[in-house]
């Protein structure tokens with residue numbers, strides 16, 4: 001998958017190439033990450049990328065031309081047509097289904113805004129979709145773009161050490177994940193659930209499923225609202 005990020009802070013976004021799952025994905029050539037700085041597409045001495053808002057008011061707005069030129073070059077850098085996404089608190093709220101759909105695409109261009117945001121005409125001319133990472137306002141779209149990059153990367157085949165580990169993550173099956181334990185077996189008087197020590201795989205699977213169902217029911221009942229549980233799951237939940 002190729003992801004191009006249009007950002008005033010490429011160093012910040014490129015951090016994902018240096019560590020963890022995203023770093024491994026880049027290293028293995030599974031994720032191809034590029035940044036484009038609108039400042040490199042300015043024509044004045046001060047490399048101006050923002051200006052005062054028409055109509056007055058506080059803050060600055062990102063100018064349309066440098067952004068558009070950067071997006072143009074990002075588009076041209078590969079023959080695969082990209083989906084162009086503006087990271088914005090006004091976009092649809094990102095969830096695992098949306099991430100899965102984005103991760104299935106061969107190519108994304110993510111636009112990270114700054115200041116009060118970007119000139120609306122850029123959105124009209126270049127943007128296919130707007131996505132938010134939650135109902136709060138960040139100072140810039142870089143962290144939001146990094147969230148998308150990370151969440152997509154872990155879904156790319158070959159990015160995770162253990163291929164199955166994404167499959168049991170929260171939301172992948174519409175449920176929250178079960179609790180996890182590792183050594184020591186007893187910590188401050190708290191033991192690991194006995195079933196996990198017995199090596200009986202069917203029993204362990206059953207316990208995990210029950211935990212996942214119970215946790216989802218307790219913590220995120222909304223996830224179960226439109227879900228028809230099969231008999232086995234219903235029995236586990238009732239136990």
Ligand code: SAM
Nearest residue numbers: 087088089113116117132133137138140141144
């Ligand atoms: N004035 C804008 C508003 O209220 O809708 C907020 C601008 S914010 C200070 C600057 C940039 O941060 C935005 O252009 C966007 O790219 C990014 N941003 C802020 N919050 C975000 C969120 N929740 N999800 C995605 N991007 C966000």
